[in-house]
Amino acid sequence: MTRQAPPRVLTVAGSDSGGGAGIQADLKAMLALGVHGMSVVTAVTAQNSLGVQGAWELPAEAVRAQYRSVVDDIGVQAVKTGMLASAGLVEAVADLLAGTDAPVVVDPVGVSKHGDSLLAASALEAVRRELLPTATVATPNLDEVARLTGVRVESEDDLPRAADAVLALGPRWALVKGGHLAGDAVDLLTDGAATHWLRAPRHDNRHTHGTGCTLASAVAAELAKGLDVPEAVAAAKAYVTGAIAAGFPLGGGIGPVDHAWQRRRPGG
Ligand SMILES: Nc1ncnc2c1ncn2[C@@H]1O[C@H](COP(=O)(O)OP(=O)(O)OP(=O)(O)O)[C@@H](O)[C@H]1O
Numbered sequence: 001m002t003r004q005a006p007p008r009v010l011t012v013a014g015s016d017s018g019g020g021a022g023i024q025a026d027l028k029a030m031l032a033l034g035v036h037g038m039s040v041v042t043a044v045t046a047q048n049s050l051g052v053q054g055a056w057e058l059p060a061e062a063v064r065a066q067y068r069s070v071v072d073d074i075g076v077q078a079v080k081t082g083m084l085a086s087a088g089l090v091e092a093v094a095d096l097l098a099g100t101d102a103p104v105v106v107d108p109v110g111v112s113k114h115g116d117s118l119l120a121a122s123a124l125e126a127v128r129r130e131l132l133p134t135a136t137v138a139t140p141n142l143d144e145v146a147r148l149t150g151v152r153v154e155s156e157d158d159l160p161r162a163a164d165a166v167l168a169l170g171p172r173w174a175l176v177k178g179g180h181l182a183g184d185a186v187d188l189l190t191d192g193a194a195t196h197w198l199r200a201p202r203h204d205n206r207h208t209h210g211t212g213c214t215l216a217s218a219v220a221a222e223l224a225k226g227l228d229v230p231e232a233v234a235a236a237k238a239y240v241t242g243a244i245a246a247g248f249p250l251g252g253g254i255g256p257v258d259h260a261w262q263r264r265r266p267g268g
């Protein structure tokens with residue numbers, strides 16, 4: 001008997017040649033969580049544990065064509081966006097997403113962990129006006145909140161104000177990630193009515209390349225399986241926390257989180 005296809009999830013993001021973030025992290029997280037991952041590549045980066053050595057965006061036509069190939073034949077139960085590089089690509093992707101019924105997770109990627117720009121400053125307005133309104137869940141980190149809304153988060157107490165400012169830009173839910181604060185790794189999820197605090201112990205591990213990509217992809221995978229937004233975010237938070245605890249050294253800089261942490265045997 002032929003088996004049924006697993007839920008299908010599409011990432012629209014940039015390639016990380018080092019395999020720790022971007023498309024590569026997204027597809028690994030999706031595999032680990034039991035969904036079929038598919039990709040629309042928006043840009044190619046030459047990247048490793050030390051930083052981003054080069055980046056080249058694809059033409060909008062190539063992005064549209066990849067999207068249509070996947071959606072028109074295979075179909076999607078959830079979409080996740082990551083690095084979109086330029087205003088032209090943000091607009092092209094927002095236009096495509098406006099036509100989908102599937103839940104959309106927007107990770108408004110701005111700069112890499114090493115401070116390399118992955119989104120032109122001239123694209124911020126298109127992210128605010130066109131991309132965020134298509135989002136079921138937007139997952140900015142604190143730097144992205146500041147760039148998009150002007151709200152600066154210094155402590156956990158500022159997270160509700162930050163989440164409200166993100167919500168005002170149009171996503172149905174805002175998940176503000178407090179991973180860059182001191183203390184516990186605390187994120188805040190809200191749709192303006194319900195508020196969920198997600199708290200995990202901070203792992204003292206510098207090998208955290210790809211945390212944001214992994215969390216957003218995990219949310220998309222769990223939504224595709226049929227969980228509601230608070231359930232999907234809680235499951236994704238548990239997954240990324242385990243992946244960070246198991247992050248490993250690679251190259252001379254910041255190594256990746258371990259997407260396969262749930263399958264490793266002790267010492268393996
Ligand atoms: N050291 C840590 N220990 C446990 N959880 C962490 C740690 N660092 C980040 N997190 C969690 O990882 C998730 C991603 O958050 P983070 O703030 O790192 O996102 P990000 O900045 O977009 O990621 P990236 O740095 O990969 O771009 C959040 O749930 C955050 O709370």
Ligand SMILES: Cc1ncc(COP(=O)(O)O)c(N)n1
Nearest residue numbers: 014015021022112113209210
């Ligand atoms: C192609 C691509 N997309 C996203 C990130 C962000 O991930 P991180 O902040 O962990 O470097 C990245 N470095 N590269």
